[in-house]
C-alpha cells in the first residue's frame with residue numbers, strides 16, 4: 001500500500017483527491033492537512049466521505065509528512081515550494097497540483113506569480129505532469145508539477161497538430177470557459193451564485209497566468225516558438241472546462257480525415273483521451289466526475305481554420321485525477337488505478 005499525504009485537504013482539489021483515492025486499490029491516505037480545520041474529521045466537513053475515512057485534519061508538518069511515500073500539494077501557489085526541498089531530501093516523492101514548478105524559468109514564474117521563487121534550483125528537476133507527453137519521465141520523477149486545468153484541455157487539443165507541423169504555431173487561439181470550482185473554495189464575491197447564475201463573462205483577457213505555461217509546453221510540441229491568444233471565461237456551473245481552439249493549416253490540401261486520423265493515432269494508447277467521431281460536439285457534462293478529456297475536430301466550410309473542441313472536468317482531469325494518474329506512473333501502478341469512474345449524466 002502506498003502511504004499518501006495531502007497538504008491542503010479542505011479545498012476542492014484536496015477533497016477530490018480523497019474521493020478518488022477512496023477507490024484506489026493500492027493507496028491509503030495517511031495524513032491530510034488544514035490549518036483552519038485542525039482536529040476536524042474530514043467526513044464532518046465533507047459528508048460524501050462518510051464511511052470511507054476516519055481521518056482528521058492536522059496542521060502541515062514536514063517531518064510527519066516525510067513518513068509518506070508520496071505527498072500531494074493541493075494548495076495555492078507559493079506553499080509547496082516552501083516544503084518540497086525538505087520532503088525530497090527525506091526521500092518522499094511529491095505531486096504538486098499548484099503552479100510552483102510548472103514553469104521552467106524562475107524569472108518568467110516571478111513575472112506571472114508576482115513572488116520570488118523559493119527554490120529555482122528544483123525547476124529543472126521537476127517533471128511536467130502531462131502523461132500524454134511525459135509518461136517516461138514521470139515514472140522516475142521525484143517531483144511532478146501537474147499542469148493547470150486550462151493548460152490540460154488546451155495542450156491536449158493542440159498537441160497532434162503542432163507535433164506534426166500541420167498548423168502554423170504562431171497563429172493559435174484558445175477560447176476557453178471554466179466552471180467556478182476552478183477558482184477554489186474561497187469566499188469571493190465573484191463566486192457567489194447571485195453573481196454567476198444566468199451570466200457568462202470573459203476575464204484576464206490581457207494576460208492569464210496560464211499563458212506562459214501553455215506556450216512553454218506547446219513550444220516543446222512544435223519544436224518552435226508559439227504565439228497563442230488565450231481568453232478564459234467563467235461558466236455559471238460548478239465543474240467543467242470547454243476549450244475551443246483555432247489554428248491555421250500550413251497545407252490547406254490536407255483533408256479533415258487525415259487530421260482526424262493523426263489525432264486517433266496520437267492518442268491511441270492514452271487511456272484518458274477520447275478522440276470523438278467527426279462532427280461531434282463534446283459537452284462538459286460528458287466528462288463530469290471522470291478523468292477523460294474528450295476531443296472533437298472540425299473544419300468549417302472546408303477552409304484552412306481548424307477548430308478543435310476539448311472538454312475536461314477541471315477538478316479531475318484538470319487537477320486531482322491527473323495527479324493520481326501521475327502517482328500511478330511514478331509507483332508502477334496501472335495508469336488507470338482509481339480513475340475508471342464514468343462521467344455523471346445528466
Ligand SMILES: NC(=O)C1=CN([C@@H]2O[C@H](COP(=O)(O)OP(=O)(O)OC[C@H]3O[C@@H](n4cnc5c(N)ncnc54)[C@H](OP(=O)(O)O)[C@@H]3O)[C@@H](O)[C@H]2O)C=CC1
Pocket residue numbers: 007008009010011012013014033034035036037060073074075076077079097098099147148149181182183184185186314315318319
Ligand atoms: N480548482 C481547480 O479546478 C484547480 C486547482 N488547481 C490548483 O490546485 C491548488 C488547490 O486548488 P483548490 O483546491 O481549488 O484550492 P482551495 O482554495 O479550494 O484550497 C486550498 C487548500 O490549501 C490550504 N492552504 C491554503 N494556504 C495554505 C498554506 N499557506 N499552507 C498550507 N495549506 C494551505 C487550505 O487549507 P487551510 O487554509 O485550512 O490550511 C485549503 O485546504 C491551487 O494551486 C490551484 O491553483 C489546479 C487545477 C485545477
Ligand SMILES: CC(=O)N[C@@H](CCC(=O)OP(=O)(O)O)C(=O)O
Pocket residue numbers: 097098099147148149150178179180181182183184210232234
Ligand atoms: C475559474 C477560475 O478562476 N479558474 C482559475 C484557474 C484554475 C486553476 O485552478 O488554476 P491552476 O490550474 O493554475 O491551479 C483562474 O482562472 O485562475
